Amino acid sequence: MLTPKERLKLSLKRMPVDRAPCICPGGMMNMIVEEVMDLTGCPWPEAHSNPELLAGLSAGMYQCGGFENYGVPLCMTVEAEAMGARVGMGTKINEPKVTGYPITSVTEWRKLKPLDLAQGRVKVVLEAIKILKSKSSGVVPIIGNLVGPVSLAASLMEPTVYYKELCKNNRESHELMGFVTANLIRFGRAQLQAGADVLAIADPGGTGEILGPKMFREYAVPYLNQIIEAVQDLVSVGTIIHICGRLKSIYPELNLLRSDAVSFDSISSVKQVAEKIRNKAVMGNVSTYALERGTKERVKLLAQNCLHKGAAILAPACGIGPRTSLANIRAMVETAQEFGPFGHNL
Amino acid sequence: MGDSLKQKLLLTLSDAVVEMDEDKSVAAAQEYIENGFDAYEGIEQGLAHGMNRASRLYAEEQYFVPELLLCSDAMYAALDILKPCLKKAESAAKKRVVIGVVQGDTHDIGKNLVKIMLETAGFDIIDLGRDVAPADFVEKAKEIDAQLIALSTLMTTTMDEMKEVIDLLKKEKIRDQFKVLVGGGPVSGGYAKSIGADGYAPNAAEATKIAKELIAKGCRNRN
Numbered sequence: 001m002l003t004p005k006e007r008l009k010l011s012l013k014r015m016p017v018d019r020a021p022c023i024c025p026g027g028m029m030n031m032i033v034e035e036v037m038d039l040t041g042c043p044w045p046e047a048h049s050n051p052e053l054l055a056g057l058s059a060g061m062y063q064c065g066g067f068e069n070y071g072v073p074l075c076m077t078v079e080a081e082a083m084g085a086r087v088g089m090g091t092k093i094n095e096p097k098v099t100g101y102p103i104t105s106v107t108e109w110r111k112l113k114p115l116d117l118a119q120g121r122v123k124v125v126l127e128a129i130k131i132l133k134s135k136s137s138g139v140v141p142i143i144g145n146l147v148g149p150v151s152l153a154a155s156l157m158e159p160t161v162y163y164k165e166l167c168k169n170n171r172e173s174h175e176l177m178g179f180v181t182a183n184l185i186r187f188g189r190a191q192l193q194a195g196a197d198v199l200a201i202a203d204p205g206g207t208g209e210i211l212g213p214k215m216f217r218e219y220a221v222p223y224l225n226q227i228i229e230a231v232q233d234l235v236s237v238g239t240i241i242h243i244c245g246r247l248k249s250i251y252p253e254l255n256l257l258r259s260d261a262v263s264f265d266s267i268s269s270v271k272q273v274a275e276k277i278r279n280k281a282v283m284g285n286v287s288t289y290a291l292e293r294g295t296k297e298r299v300k301l302l303a304q305n306c307l308h309k310g311a312a313i314l315a316p317a318c319g320i321g322p323r324t325s326l327a328n329i330r331a332m333v334e335t336a337q338e339f340g341p342f343g344h345n346l
Numbered sequence: 347m348g349d350s351l352k353q354k355l356l357l358t359l360s361d362a363v364v365e366m367d368e369d370k371s372v373a374a375a376q377e378y379i380e381n382g383f384d385a386y387e388g389i390e391q392g393l394a395h396g397m398n399r400a401s402r403l404y405a406e407e408q409y410f411v412p413e414l415l416l417c418s419d420a421m422y423a424a425l426d427i428l429k430p431c432l433k434k435a436e437s438a439a440k441k442r443v444v445i446g447v448v449q450g451d452t453h454d455i456g457k458n459l460v461k462i463m464l465e466t467a468g469f470d471i472i473d474l475g476r477d478v479a480p481a482d483f484v485e486k487a488k489e490i491d492a493q494l495i496a497l498s499t500l501m502t503t504t505m506d507e508m509k510e511v512i513d514l515l516k517k518e519k520i521r522d523q524f525k526v527l528v529g530g531g532p533v534s535g536g537y538a539k540s541i542g543a544d545g546y547a548p549n550a551a552e553a554t555k556i557a558k559e560l561i562a563k564g565c566r567n568r569n
Contacts, residue, residue, distance in 0.1 A: 210411045319503075
């Protein structure tokens with residue numbers, strides 16, 4: 001029998017497996033629900049700032065029969081905060097979010113703080129990974145998470161101004177992107193050095209729907225690929241990129257991404273993505289709305305459908321709502337367990 | 347002579363918006379006003395015309411969010427010149443809308459696009475921004491005697507905040523005073539109906555059309 005970590009590795013490398021893994025990376029792809037906070041005694045918002053609580057909460061999901069991975073952080077504000085953004089830490093059921101931007105234009109990128117690996121919640125995340133490493137005994141894969149470069153840049157200044165400046169101020173936009181990416185690479189490498197097995201990058205602000213194919217190719221693809229390449233020597237299990245929104249306008253660009261897997265939201269169909277993206281494992285995409293509001297039967301049906309259509313890795317389509325029931329998450333995991341072998345006929 | 351110059355300037359205003367050319371739209375608006383042409387027509391047949399063309403390009407996936415935002419900059423710059431020249435009656439007859447992203451959600455690009463389209467179409471918009479509490483929508487709508495409340499969210503986890511706003515209107519027994527329009531990534535027509543909203547807009551261009559229809563209906567109810 002494969003361990004969850006071995007299984008995820010094979011799936012990311014598009015090798016045959018006994019069955020598809022069922023994961024949720026963390027980061028923007030929230031993997032935590034209120035029930036797990038209560039069962040582990042590690043609630044939000046405290047867990048975001050304390051390595052023991054963060055590790056305890058993240059490990060709790062697997063221990064409660066949920067997703068087959070650990071993952072940190074459990075929000076998408078760590079990098080922005082470290083680079084100067086003001087962040088509200090949220091509540092037990094609301095994730096932290098950026099409340100104040102450090103710059104007003106891409107031209108001010110030199111004012112941004114370099115991300116300090118030894119301070120604040122960056123340090124909390126790295127320590128939590130070390131704790132998770134000892135909890136996992138090499139059995140459960142640990143996913144380190146990064147906010148994608150476009151989304152991070154759009155968390156450091158007003159997004160509408162940012163998007164306009166991508167058009168108008170090409171040179172300095174690229175300078176900002178280069179600076180943001182260099183900092184993400186350092187954080188990504190540090191997470192892997194601390195013990196993460198997988199690196200997942202989610203770039204909800206850098207979608208084909210927002211940017212269009214031309215700007216996606218100019219501002220999203222090269223910087224995402226820079227990160228993937230810069231961490232290759234440290235990645236033991238694989239890399240994942242999550243892109244939100246409709247994908248149909250950017251299939252050629254998605255084929256340029258160098259991650260092992262591509263994850264996407266429920267608006268895009270697994271079947272179409274599996275047909276169009278030939279060089280990556282397809283991961284997705286059970287509706288988070290169904291997970292939170294639907295019955296177990298409905299969740300199972302949607303999960304079966306994803307697997308039938310060619311998902312190599314079963315995952316929610318986006319971050320799950322913290323009020324999602326553990327029962328529905330277990331139903332999703334059970335569907336993967338019962339579904340049987342994947343990839344043997346490829 | 348005057349007529350052909352007016353037509354030419356209206357087309358220039360429209361083109362400047364589509365071409366994202368702020369300098370061009372400002373120059374055309376100034377020349378338009380200096381010649382004493384009607385400001386309302388300048389907005390309607392020049393700027394709004396241009397924004398409609400831009401939103402068509404957006405729907406056809408030739409323009410994306412950055413382009414649409416730049417078009418709106420060119421539009422707003424010219425609007426600032428034309429607006430003070432509107433006759434009183436025209437500005438007073440405006441339709442008032444309260445718009446915002448619901449509590450718990452900070453994704454406001456979609457809301458901003460809808461706001462731009464409504465503003466171009468002549469609506470008077472109070473933008474409450476993002477992460478807005480239900481009570482704030484209701485209070486502001488009462489305060490300015492709005493005809494329409496427009497709610498946006500991108501996240502499945504915050505969709506129910508839209509219902510909260512509608513429930514609060516019901517609780518205060520003022521549901522009939524306002525039309526409620528909802529939209530955003532995860533929202534559907536079916537969902538809008540299920541929470542008791544008056545309308546659902548699948549995109550920014552549709553939002554204007556539906557807002558106009560709803561307000562036309564609402565005015566009949568009020569009178």
